[in-house]
Amino acid sequence: MSKKSHNPREGTVHIIGAGLAGLASAVRLAQAGYRPTLYESADHAGGRCRSLFETTLDRLIDNGNHLLLSGNRATMDYLHAIGAQGELSVAPRAVYPFVDIRDGKRWSVRPNRGRVPWWIFSQSRRVPGSRPWDYFAALGLAWARPDKTVADCFDTSRPVYERFWEPLAVAVLNAGAHEGAARLLWPVIRLTFGKGEAACRPCFTRQGLSGTFVDPALAWLSGQEAKINFQTRIRSLQTGADNNGNAVTELDFSSGAIPVTDKDYVILAVPPEAASSLLPELSVPSESRTIVNVHFRLSQPPPTDTGDTSDIGETRLTGIIGGHAQWLFLRGDVASVTVSAADKLAQESAETIAQCIWPEIARVLDMDADRPLPPYRVIKEKRATFAQTPDQLAFRARTRTSCNNLFLAGDWTDTGLPATIEGAIESGFAAAAAIMENNGERT
Numbered sequence: 001m002s003k004k005s006h007n008p009r010e011g012t013v014h015i016i017g018a019g020l021a022g023l024a025s026a027v028r029l030a031q032a033g034y035r036p037t038l039y040e041s042a043d044h045a046g047g048r049c050r051s052l053f054e055t056t057l058d059r060l061i062d063n064g065n066h067l068l069l070s071g072n073r074a075t076m077d078y079l080h081a082i083g084a085q086g087e088l089s090v091a092p093r094a095v096y097p098f099v100d101i102r103d104g105k106r107w108s109v110r111p112n113r114g115r116v117p118w119w120i121f122s123q124s125r126r127v128p129g130s131r132p133w134d135y136f137a138a139l140g141l142a143w144a145r146p147d148k149t150v151a152d153c154f155d156t157s158r159p160v161y162e163r164f165w166e167p168l169a170v171a172v173l174n175a176g177a178h179e180g181a182a183r184l185l186w187p188v189i190r191l192t193f194g195k196g197e198a199a200c201r202p203c204f205t206r207q208g209l210s211g212t213f214v215d216p217a218l219a220w221l222s223g224q225e226a227k228i229n230f231q232t233r234i235r236s237l238q239t240g241a242d243n244n245g246n247a248v249t250e251l252d253f254s255s256g257a258i259p260v261t262d263k264d265y266v267i268l269a270v271p272p273e274a275a276s277s278l279l280p281e282l283s284v285p286s287e288s289r290t291i292v293n294v295h296f297r298l299s300q301p302p303p304t305d306t307g308d309t310s311d312i313g314e315t316r317l318t319g320i321i322g323g324h325a326q327w328l329f330l331r332g333d334v335a336s337v338t339v340s341a342a343d344k345l346a347q348e349s350a351e352t353i354a355q356c357i358w359p360e361i362a363r364v365l366d367m368d369a370d371r372p373l374p375p376y377r378v379i380k381e382k383r384a385t386f387a388q389t390p391d392q393l394a395f396r397a398r399t400r401t402s403c404n405n406l407f408l409a410g411d412w413t414d415t416g417l418p419a420t421i422e423g424a425i426e427s428g429f430a431a432a433a434a435i436m437e438n439n440g441e442r443t
């Protein structure tokens with residue numbers, strides 16, 4: 001890749017899309033002294049990771065519960081850079097309580113401190129009915145061929161499959177274990193469980209996703225004189241040949257066209273469908289999966305669980321087996337439920353979904369399931385992530401493109417990580433690093 005001869009900081013880095021990938025690239029570039037300008041089609045930043053005030057509940061809620069783990073290094077770097085590390089509560093220890101709502105059985109998975117995973121030899125720390133070997137089986141993910149699914153790597157008749165590996169795969173990949181790519185689950189296990197208890201503590205936002213990941217980033221960026229243009233949708237990119245090969249020469253926005261000079265760079269940090277409509281020759285994952293979240297406002301906060309839970313601040317996390325609901329996040333009087341890989345469920349009306357989920361949550365919280373349905377809000381994110389199946393992985397795009405001044409970011413690009421906050425932030429950092437590398441700078 002040829003380098004530009006001028007001072008790179010004289011130009012502008014145009015970043016299209018102000019989700020976490022776009023924000024992370026802007027932050028990294030601004031830290032290095034570049035001048036980023038963001039363009040976002042919506043009237044707010046954050047994309048698929050944001051908070052909203054829900055009037056029916058009279059509460060601030062997130063578009064979807066987001067589970068983060070303390071081993072998410074890029075995420076922690078990002079929060080540190082924008083001065084928002086204090087907005088994230090890291091649980092004092094990794095404890096994952098589960099309930100099987102079919103028989104009411106409860107247990108907790110409790111990895112031990114230190115890197116040697118002796119917890120798998122302790123019946124009180126592992127899944128009931130499991131054996132130590134059930135956990136070593138995860139190593140099969142590391143060597144899985146690209147066409148293998150998570151289910152291909154485990155003995156699906158073992159209780160630990162239904163009680164641990166399957167819910168973990170669905171949460172991480174937003175795909176059933178029978179279709180989710182084994183190759184994508186492995187890096188998460190390696191970077192969290194593989195690094196010991198300290199890397200797999202659950203983390204919760206103190207004031208919602210926007211208050212943690214978005215608002216502090218916008219405030220920090222504006223302090224660096226980065227610009228952000230909302231309600232500015234890109235319609236097309238013009239390309240042409242320059243001295244270094246093919247390059248983007250003009251950006252056509254809903255608000256007008258902007259020339260791209262040879263001092264400038266462009267980062268496209270939009271979802272795959274938007275990227276492919278702008279660059280038809282680009283191969284992108286074409287399938288997506290839905291996540292449904294149901295937020296219930298309870299008449300009062302349930303009594304604090306004094307048992308072995310991962311309580312921290314106002315959030316309690318419980319894994320649910322044997323129903324539609326998969327994870328319950330309890331924050332004060334708001335019980336928020338995640339259903340991943342929920343394409344079928346999302347076809348139902350909001351009322352039907354709430355009526356289906358509520359009895360399950362009442363059971364988890366030891367409440368009377370016949371109580372009338374509390375106020376609720378159902379959020380269906382139809383394109384929550386790309387379909388993280390072996391077939392679709394092959395279409396993840398690289399950071400660099402055939403245009404020497406155009407770079408890609410987004411959770412769907414080829415980060416080697418699943419489509420998560422960590423993956424999105426990592427992709428933004430990678431795009432920023434590629435620009436700096438282009439200029440011969442160390443990253």
Ligand SMILES: Cc1cc2nc3c(=O)[nH]c(=O)nc-3n(C[C@H](O)[C@H](O)[C@H](O)COP(=O)(O)OP(=O)(O)OC[C@H]3O[C@@H](n4cnc5c(N)ncnc54)[C@H](O)[C@@H]3O)c2cc1C
Nearest residue numbers: 017019020021041047048064066067234410411420421424
């Ligand atoms: C319900 C739900 C639950 C999730 N749960 C988890 C979880 O538990 N843990 C986890 O780590 N991750 C989770 N994720 C995934 C995580 O939210 C995403 O991976 C991450 O937010 C993606 O960020 P991004 O910047 O790549 O894309 P996006 O957030 O989609 O950002 C792209 C931005 O581009 C803008 N844009 C689109 N087209 C244009 C255009 N033409 N011009 C200008 N701008 C445009 C969009 O408006 C958007 O703001 C979840 C996602 C959802 C939806």
